[in-house]
Amino acid sequence: MEKWLIKLSEEDHNFIKKFVMASGSLKKLAKQYDVSYPTLRIRLDKLINKITIIEDVEVKDPFKQKIKLLVAEGELSIYTAKDILKEYKKSKKEDLK
DSSP states (O other): OOHHHHHSOHHHHHHHHHHHHTTTOHHHHHHHHTOOHHHHHHHHHHHHHHHHHHHOTTOOOHHHHHHHHHHHTTSSOHHHHHHHHHHHHHHHHHHHO
16 A cells, blocks of 8 residues: 555545545535535645655655644644754754764
8 A cells, every 4th residue: 555545544535535436526525525615625735735745755754744744734833843843953963962
């Protein structure tokens, strides 16, 4: 199984399944979820962003990847993420000393 698929949540798997079953029609899917088309489009864009982060070969550090995924999921603000990553980078430098 693909790495990106394994790392996605069950909710994301269900969304992908429903998307495929709706033949990729966002209008049909919006009706199934009882949300507007723009709301569903935002959900799809977040999923695309999460897959992009997982597949990014530049982000090999699991901690950095997790922080980026939390931002993509809306669980963490970009500002907080930047602060956390800044401190993480500092601690990594200190570990090398």
